[in-house]
Each structure stands twice: as structure tokens, then as C-alpha cells.
Amino acid sequence: MGDIWRSNQREVIAVIVLAILLTLYFSTHPSGPTTYVMTIWANQCLILGLAAIAQFFAVIVRGIDLSVGAVMALTNCIASYLIIGTGLEVAGGILVVLAVGITCGLINGMLVVFGRIQPIVATLATGSLFLGIALLLRPTPGGSIDYDISDVMTLDIFGIPTTLIFALGIITFFWLPLRKTGLGTGLYAVGSSEQAAYQSGISVEKVRLASFALGGFFAALAGLFFSFVTTTGDAGIGPNFTLNSIAAVVLGGVLLRGGIGTLTGALAGAFILKTISSLMFFSGLPPLAQPLLEGLILAGAIAIGGADVLRVKNRLEVFGK
Amino acid sequence: MNNFKRLIPDIDVLVPYIGTLLLIITGSVIYPQILGVDYLAQQLQIAAFLGLLALGATIVILLGHIDLSIAWVLTGSAIISTALVGTGDPILSMLSIPIALIFGAGIGIINGLGVAVLRIPSMVWTLSVNSMLLGISVVLTGGFNPKGEASDIMVALATSQISGLPLAFIIWMLVTAALVLLLKKTSFGRYLSSVGYNEKATLLSGVSTPSVIIAAFSIAGICSAMGGVLLAGYANQAYQSMGDPFLLPTIAAVVIGGTSILGGRGSIAGTVGGVLFITLLNSILSVMQISDAWRSIIFGLIIITMLLFQSLRKKRT
Structure with a gap:
């Protein structure tokens, strides 16, 4: 029991804090915990949550990703062109958006692994590049997203917000299985000690590349959900998300020096951060x-x-x- | 032989200067006016703002840390100095610059305490200090552009010229010289790099590493505050988030100048080159009147190219 507590201490604390904040939020909110209130809350939280997961994959291998916001802006702008029309076109658009995210992640990863540039400066430069492309696509906010798919992804199923189900799905069907794979172990090994990981026969380069690619994938997912919520494309959304994603992973107990922390923690950190700002909004404090x-x-x-x-x-x- | 080697600057330091020369040459082929004295003097003046920030950032990065509070230390000191002048009181107006610099040093000490004593990663701690400064400024100014104006001294410091050279550039060079002396001739300079290489070993050698870290962050704070005062003099006012566009170019200038983001290795001279390069790049891109989008793309690509050039060259040797 002691071991379980010790190895999950940070996540447990984060989840408890989140529960307290959430109770406060729903009790102060003028309309109480209705499905509508829950849905709006969950949508906002999940967008930052996905950005935090993207950041988590960079941080866990002892990196940092300053391009998370730029990838979100880029994918948001692409989504505002492609995710519209027939079901097939929408599905194709989503695939393209996710592929772009993975490509951005791989570019970051290759600069870090083969170019031997420190992640913080590599992603600083690629962030400028991705943001430029986003601005090229949407110099001013505009475009639109298919309303049907947006509704499906951002409303509720039997009273439970879809985005909340999505978040639980990521933990259950992606993160927990991933932990058990070689890649899951590799992430922690590379983050804890690159040399030890190398000497244990782990392909450090492949793990890093995979980690950055996963980061890009989740940044694209964040951009996608941002598109579903706002149903428009805007190249200016990035900077806040980059900084908040770093704050979120730290709040969620992920150590910036790598090797310690979980995806669940990063997600909880993002939910805490967003809940605090929502709480402020309804608390009657001077704006x-x-x-x-x-x-x-x-x-x-x-x-x-x-x-x-x-x-x-x-x-x-x-x-x- | 050793003495001879010392005369040739490290290639890392030369790279940004060579880049700057290439920019001037290629730029002047398209726009001959780039070679004009007026244009180049104006670039030196603009470079001084980024230059002061980058000097402070170099000190912190040599230490193996990073200061993300640059933007709001700059804005804060600009707001404070213009607000003091705006009171109309001659004494407060005289004191506006020293008070703004003390503000910078104070925030630097807070940054340093969090990093050295509480052992919070500098990236997160300075980020949250930054957001608190933003919050304080919003409370005090109501979210509007603060009232106030720059004093005559501030305007003169930022915009006047002495025998053709912008005064702002001369100030930047004086601070540069002071910091080079500090790094090369004092024990503080040696401790700074050694903390960057290996903090534990430095502490075990009897150096009070927390004081080194706190001192470095407060120097960085003062540099950012100087940038803020000059920028307020240049614009003749302070405005919300005037510092935000400076953070990333500052870090880029330091890194292009050959300073390792991991700490321990780097130089002030390289940073000065990096600042000249980035200022000129931005200026030429805007002379060419291309859109923000392409500027951002070209900026990113050129920085990636320079970083790749540096790291792959090291890999070979």
C-alpha cells in the first residue's frame, strides 16, 4: 500500500485538488452542475488537457516543446479549410489534420535527435515556422468547421460531456496500455538516464522520435478540439497554450528534468488550471x-x-x- | 602557440557576425540603401533594446537557467518610470530611472530566490513571476495603457546621437564591456560558468552557489529594466505587453551567439553578434515588405539553419 501511495503520490494529490476545486466550482456556479455547465467546463479543460499531454511527451524524455501552441494554431487553421462537407470529406480532413500534427512532431524530433539541437531552441524555431504557415493559411480569423461533427464532439452523451468521455478514453485505451509496452518503458528510461537507457539496449533515438511524434499528434488533437469548440480558424491562439501547457504538466506532478510523471497527471494539471480560471470567472471577484x-x-x-x-x-x- | 590561439576568436562567436555581413551584402544587392550610414545607425539604435535584454539573458543562460520574466520586467519598468515622470514631481521624475532599475533588480532577486533556495525549475518559476507581474500591472492600470510619459533624459538616452553613433548603442556597448570584465576578471564570472557546468561540484568547492544564482538573476533583471526604460524613452510612453515580442528573439540571439542553453559555455561577444544578426534580419524582412506569415517562416528557417550549422560542425570535430 505504501509503495502504491509513494509511486502515485503526485497524481493522487493532483486529483484530490481537482475534486475540491470542481466541487467549489459547481457550488458557486449560478446554474449549478447542469449538463450544460459541465459540458462547457469539460470542453475548455480538454483542449488544455490535450496540449498538456503534448507537452508531457516532450518533458518525459527530458525535453520541452515550445511549439505546442503553434502546432495547435496550424492544425486549427487547416481544420477550418478541410473539416467541412460530406462525412467522407470530414473524416479525410480529420486524418490530414492529425497527420500534419505528427509531421510537425517528427520535424521537432529529427532536429533534436539528428540535428542535436536542444529541444527548447529547436522547438522555439520550428514554432515560428509553424506559426508562419498558420498565418499564411489564415491571415485573419475565419473559415468554418462542420457543425454536425462539432456538435457530436462537444456536446454530451446521456448527460455526460463527450469530451470527458474522450479524456477517460485516452487514459484507459491509450495511456495505460502504452505504459506496458516497450515504448512506454523506454520513455521513462530515456528521461531518467539516457546513458543507462542506451546501455540497456534501448534505441534512444527511436524513443525520442516517437515521443515527439506523439507530442505532435496530441497537439493536433488539441487544435482539432479547439476547432470543434470555436468552429473557426485562428492563427493567434498559440502563445497562451504553450505557456499554460508547461504550467499544467508541472502542476500535474511531471518533473521538468524528465523521467517522472504520468499522462494522467498532466491531464489533471490542465483540468486544475482551467477550473481555477473558470472558478474565478464566476466567483464575483473583481475581473x-x-x-x-x-x-x-x-x-x-x-x-x-x-x-x-x-x-x-x-x-x-x-x-x- | 597558446597565446596565438587566444588571439583568434572562437568560431562560435564569429558565426553570427559572418551571418550579419552576409545579410548586409545580400540585402544591399536588392536594396542599395541598406549600405547607407543612416540606415545602419538606425539598426544599431534598435538593436540596443534587444541587446540589453540579451546581455542579461546570457548571464542567466550561462548559469544553466532561463529567465522567462523578461517581457514583464521590461513592461513593468517602463510603466514605473513613465508613471513617475507623469506625476509631474521633479524629484520623482529624476528618480524614475534608478527606481525602475531597482525594480528590475528586485524581481531578479525574487527569481533567484525561487530558483536557488526553493529549487523550482527556473523555466516555471520565472514564468509564474512573469504572470504575477502581468496581474499586478492589470490591477494597477485597469488594463488600459498606463498614463505617463518619458522624461527628457529617457528620450535622449533612447534617441539622441553622439558624433553619429546612437546613444542607446553606446549604452549597450558600455554595459557589454562591464559584463565582459565581470565575467573575465572577477571570481563571480568563473563561478557563473562553473555553476553552469556542475553546480554540485561548485558548491563542494566552497562557493556559495545560491548567492551566485541570485546575483546573476538580479543582473538579468537590471538589464531587462534598462531595456524597458530605453524602450519607453523611444516610444515616449509605456504600453501593456510592450515586452512580449522581445522574449523569443532574446533567447534566439543568445543561442545563435554560441551560448549553450545547458549552461557553462558561451560568450557575451557572441550574444552581441546574435543581436545584430536578428535585428538586421527583422529589419531587412520588413524593408522587403513581406507579410508577417513569411517573416515568421523565414525567421524560423534561418534560425534552424544556424543552429544546425553550429551543432553539426561540433559533431564533426
């Missing part, structure tokens, strides 16, 4: 004070995570590995 409070809560949460250091007896332990 002008809200950005400051959001910043304070974020800094507080992160500082509490860092407070472990004050309990360390041997000063050298704080350096980690």
Missing part, C-alpha cells in the same frame, strides 16, 4: 484582480511543490541526480 490571483495561485502551487527542499537534511540531495 481586474483575476490575472493576478491566477498568477499567485500558480506560483503558490509550484512553490509548495518546491518546499520539499526545505526538509532535506543533506544539502547535496537537492541537486537530484
Whole structure:
């Protein structure tokens, strides 16, 4: 029991915090926990959640992805051209959007693996590239997304928000099985110690590439859901999502130095972050004070995570590995 | 032989300067006015804003950390200095620049404390400091552009010229020289790189690594604040999020200048070259009147090319 607690401590704390925030949110919301309120909340959370998952795949192998927002903007703009028309056209459009995301991820991965550029600067540069292409496609916001598919993806099934079911689906049918595969183990091995992973016969290069490709895939999914919610294409959506995705993975207990944390944690972190801002919106606090409070809560949460250091007896332990 | 080697600068440092020359040459083929004295002097003036920010960022990156609060330290110091001048009080107006710089140093110390004492990754901590500064500014200004104006001194610092050279450029060069001396001639400079290489070993050698980290972040804060004061003088006002477009070019300039993002290795001279390169690239792209989209694409591609050039060259040797 102790072991299970210790190995999942961070995620459990994140989920408890989320539950408390959520109770607060639904009790302060003027209309209470109706399906409608739940759906809007879940939609907003899932978009950031998917961006956080994209960030998670970069962070877990000891990288960082500053192009998450740009990939979202690019896929959002492409979606606003392609996801319209007959069922077949819509399905094809979704496939193209996801393929573009994976390609962006692979470009990042190849620059990091073969170009030997540090992830933070490589993705900084590719972010500028992807954003430029997005601006080329949509210099001003516009276009439209098929309403039927948008409704299906962003409303509810028997009173449960579709996006919430989707989030649970990702954990159950993608993340938990992935953990058991060689790639799942490889992600953690490469993130913890590249050298040890290499010497254990793991193909570090392939794992990194796969990880960045998965990151691109989830950034595209985030862009896709953003499109379903807004039903329009906008190249300017990126910057906020990039920074918030980093904050979300940290809140969810993923360590930026790699190797520690889970996809579930990243998702929970994103839900916490979004719930805090929704909570503020209905709390009756002066709107002008809200950005400051959001910043304070974020800094507080992160500082509490860092407070472990004050309990360390041997000063050298704080350096980690 | 060793002395001879020292005379030839490291190729990493030369790369951005060569890039800048290539830009000027190719640019002047299309637009001959690029070779004009006026145009080049104007570029040096504009480069000074990015240049000051990049100097601070280099110090922090040498340490193996990163400062993402640049944007709002810049905006904050611009708001503070213009607001003090805007009060009309001659004493407050005199003190506006020192107070703005103290503000920068103070935020730098907060950044450094979080990183050195609480051991929070600098990327997250400075990001949340940035969002708190944004929040404070929204509360204080009501989300509108703050009232106030730049003092005559600020305007002069940012826009006047001394024998053909922009004063802003001279300030940038003076700060550069001071930081080069600090890095080369003092023990602080050596500690900085050694913390970047291996913090544990540096602490075990008896260096108070937390003080080195806090000092480095406060230098970076002062540099960002100087950038903010000059930019406020240049625009004759402060405005919300005036610093946002500077963050990414700053980091790009440092990295193009050959400073390793992992810390320990790099140089101020390289950063200056990186700043000149990026300023000129942006300027030429806007002279050519191409759309934002293509500017962003070309910017990304050129930075990728330069990074690839640097890292693949190292791989060979």
C-alpha cells in the first residue's frame, strides 16, 4: 500500500485538488452542475488537457516543446479549410489534420535527435515556422468547421460531456496500455538516464522520435478540439497554450528534468488550471484582480511543490541526480 | 602557440557576425540603401533594446537557467518610470530611472530566490513571476495603457546621437564591456560558468552557489529594466505587453551567439553578434515588405539553419 501511495503520490494529490476545486466550482456556479455547465467546463479543460499531454511527451524524455501552441494554431487553421462537407470529406480532413500534427512532431524530433539541437531552441524555431504557415493559411480569423461533427464532439452523451468521455478514453485505451509496452518503458528510461537507457539496449533515438511524434499528434488533437469548440480558424491562439501547457504538466506532478510523471497527471494539471480560471470567472471577484490571483495561485502551487527542499537534511540531495 | 590561439576568436562567436555581413551584402544587392550610414545607425539604435535584454539573458543562460520574466520586467519598468515622470514631481521624475532599475533588480532577486533556495525549475518559476507581474500591472492600470510619459533624459538616452553613433548603442556597448570584465576578471564570472557546468561540484568547492544564482538573476533583471526604460524613452510612453515580442528573439540571439542553453559555455561577444544578426534580419524582412506569415517562416528557417550549422560542425570535430 505504501509503495502504491509513494509511486502515485503526485497524481493522487493532483486529483484530490481537482475534486475540491470542481466541487467549489459547481457550488458557486449560478446554474449549478447542469449538463450544460459541465459540458462547457469539460470542453475548455480538454483542449488544455490535450496540449498538456503534448507537452508531457516532450518533458518525459527530458525535453520541452515550445511549439505546442503553434502546432495547435496550424492544425486549427487547416481544420477550418478541410473539416467541412460530406462525412467522407470530414473524416479525410480529420486524418490530414492529425497527420500534419505528427509531421510537425517528427520535424521537432529529427532536429533534436539528428540535428542535436536542444529541444527548447529547436522547438522555439520550428514554432515560428509553424506559426508562419498558420498565418499564411489564415491571415485573419475565419473559415468554418462542420457543425454536425462539432456538435457530436462537444456536446454530451446521456448527460455526460463527450469530451470527458474522450479524456477517460485516452487514459484507459491509450495511456495505460502504452505504459506496458516497450515504448512506454523506454520513455521513462530515456528521461531518467539516457546513458543507462542506451546501455540497456534501448534505441534512444527511436524513443525520442516517437515521443515527439506523439507530442505532435496530441497537439493536433488539441487544435482539432479547439476547432470543434470555436468552429473557426485562428492563427493567434498559440502563445497562451504553450505557456499554460508547461504550467499544467508541472502542476500535474511531471518533473521538468524528465523521467517522472504520468499522462494522467498532466491531464489533471490542465483540468486544475482551467477550473481555477473558470472558478474565478464566476466567483464575483473583481475581473481586474483575476490575472493576478491566477498568477499567485500558480506560483503558490509550484512553490509548495518546491518546499520539499526545505526538509532535506543533506544539502547535496537537492541537486537530484 | 597558446597565446596565438587566444588571439583568434572562437568560431562560435564569429558565426553570427559572418551571418550579419552576409545579410548586409545580400540585402544591399536588392536594396542599395541598406549600405547607407543612416540606415545602419538606425539598426544599431534598435538593436540596443534587444541587446540589453540579451546581455542579461546570457548571464542567466550561462548559469544553466532561463529567465522567462523578461517581457514583464521590461513592461513593468517602463510603466514605473513613465508613471513617475507623469506625476509631474521633479524629484520623482529624476528618480524614475534608478527606481525602475531597482525594480528590475528586485524581481531578479525574487527569481533567484525561487530558483536557488526553493529549487523550482527556473523555466516555471520565472514564468509564474512573469504572470504575477502581468496581474499586478492589470490591477494597477485597469488594463488600459498606463498614463505617463518619458522624461527628457529617457528620450535622449533612447534617441539622441553622439558624433553619429546612437546613444542607446553606446549604452549597450558600455554595459557589454562591464559584463565582459565581470565575467573575465572577477571570481563571480568563473563561478557563473562553473555553476553552469556542475553546480554540485561548485558548491563542494566552497562557493556559495545560491548567492551566485541570485546575483546573476538580479543582473538579468537590471538589464531587462534598462531595456524597458530605453524602450519607453523611444516610444515616449509605456504600453501593456510592450515586452512580449522581445522574449523569443532574446533567447534566439543568445543561442545563435554560441551560448549553450545547458549552461557553462558561451560568450557575451557572441550574444552581441546574435543581436545584430536578428535585428538586421527583422529589419531587412520588413524593408522587403513581406507579410508577417513569411517573416515568421523565414525567421524560423534561418534560425534552424544556424543552429544546425553550429551543432553539426561540433559533431564533426
